[in-house]
Amino acid sequence: MLDLTKLMRQMQGLSQHMTEEAAANRQRLEAAQKYLEKAIATQDELVEQQEKWRDRIIFANATPVEPLNTCIDIPVPTKVHTVIATDGSQIAPSHHEIAYCYLLNIGRIVLHYGQNRHPLLDSLPEVFYRPEDLYEARQWGIRTEEWMSYRRTASEATVLAELACQVQEELSTAPVPILAMVDGSLIYWFLEQLPSDARNCILPPVLEAWEKMRLAQVPLMGYLSASRSIEGMNFLRLIACPHPVPDCMTFCPNQQDKVPCKLFESLRDTTIWNSQLKPGQRGPLWRSNSRIIELYGEQKVYFCYVHVGAEIARIEVPAWVAENTKLFDESLGLMLAQVQKGYGYPVAIAEAHNQAVVRGGDKARFFALLERQMIKAGIKNVGTSFKEARKRGSIA
Incomplete structure (x- = not known):
């Protein structure tokens, strides 16, 4: 039981800390905005430096593929369209229960707009109880609970692709815009820490699912609310670098606290784009240079930030969606409509979560x-x- 009387004694210190942090963030934002203005004027040179010294830069940074001062109004989508989403939940294994097993539950959502069609709202449960399911990951030093969440990620992508192909076939006689959405990033950072054999059990099914959606021409989109990413801010570190070239391994091997470019480490991308974008606008398109993306083959990941009204959301798409301007703009319009229908969060993703959650x-x-x-x-x-x-x- 929580003792609120004792807890209140700590609240004053917490509130004071948050006030000081907010003031520091305002100063960092003002400095970042000045660096952004400089970066806009020298963007091509910075991208050339980034490409030339990428093996010597020790922080993750993305590449802008559009001018940094890009602010584009997202088009209004057609009234007739379809949105698909999946999300997953689980029952974790426990030695204290009657049997040591775990369950994955994948929520499925298909919402048809302006078509007089019934929506799909259900879930697909699957129980894992065989030794190879429960103990396979032990050989790589991965706990069963962690492995379960990785398997869930692959299952969400596989179910989404199957659903997208099914819906596309059903609507083939009267094609309408379709969007497939997932909650969270398309960049699976957790794969970096996994051995190659373990990665090969998770990543190939995901990439195969993405390829199915590409062939079916159903755009895939990852929606990140309250994103903590700093890939865009880290690009500005190149112009803040006090050295002739951004060779971190030579000039800053120990990451000294007084290095000017460290100004951006605690400043999120969403913070600066909140000061640049108006509701209904998107910022420039970026290409992620995360090391794990190298394992994706041709399936590179692009992202942009969108002012959806309530917040700045990070939107991620595969390369084939980003490179098709018409399809990309259409997908952003459908996404924004979903956020408006969901009062600040895409209704399809929220409903997929509701279908998946195990209470x-x-x-x-x-x-x-x-x-x-x-x-x-x-x-x-x-x-x-x-x-x-x-x-x-x-x-x-």
Whole structure:
């Protein structure tokens, strides 16, 4: 039980810290805006430097493929269109439950607008209980709980591609704009820390799903709310560099605190684009240079920032979507309409989450069903551990 009386003693220090941090952020933003003005005037030179010294730069930085002062109004979408989304949830494995297994639940959403068609709102559950599912990742030093979340990422992409191809085929007689959306980034940063054998179990199914959507010409989009990315800010570090060339390994091997370019480390991309964009506008398109993208082959990832009204959202798309201007603009229009319908967040993604989420009652019913099946199979002494049973029925 939380003691609010004791907690209140810490609130004053927290509020004071946040006030000081807000003032510091305003100063950093003012400095960043000045560097942005300089970068706009010398953008081509900076991109050349970035490409030439990319192997010597020690911080992740993206490449702008449009002028840095780009502010484009997003077009209004057609009334007739379809939006698809998936999201996942899970029941984690526990040695205290009646059986050591885990469950993935992938929510599926298909919303048709202006077509007099019924929407699809359901989920696809899958139980993993075989030894190869539960213990395969142990050989790479990965806990089952972590491996479960990685498997969920691959399943979300696979289900989305299957759904996109199915919807595209259904609408082939009367084609309409379609958008496939996922919650979160298309850049799977967690793959960097995985051994190659483990990555090969997760990434290929994802890229195969993306390729299916490319062939079906259903644009894929990742929507990031409250993004913490600094890839764009790190590009400005090139112009803030006090050295003749941005050779970090030679000039700044220890990342000294007084290096001017470190000004941007605590400043997010969304902060500066919030001062540049108006509601309904997008900023310049960027190409991500994350090292993990090198494993994607031809499936490079581009992103931009959009003022959706309530916030600055980061929008990520594969290269084939970004390079098709008409398709990209159309997709952004559909995305913005989804945000407006969802009162600040895409309604399709929110509903996919609602379909996928496993609540406490669902978890209890899952294990009750499992218990009945185990008893029916003749297994004796079926039940939770004393610890779990005690936690569920406190006498305090």
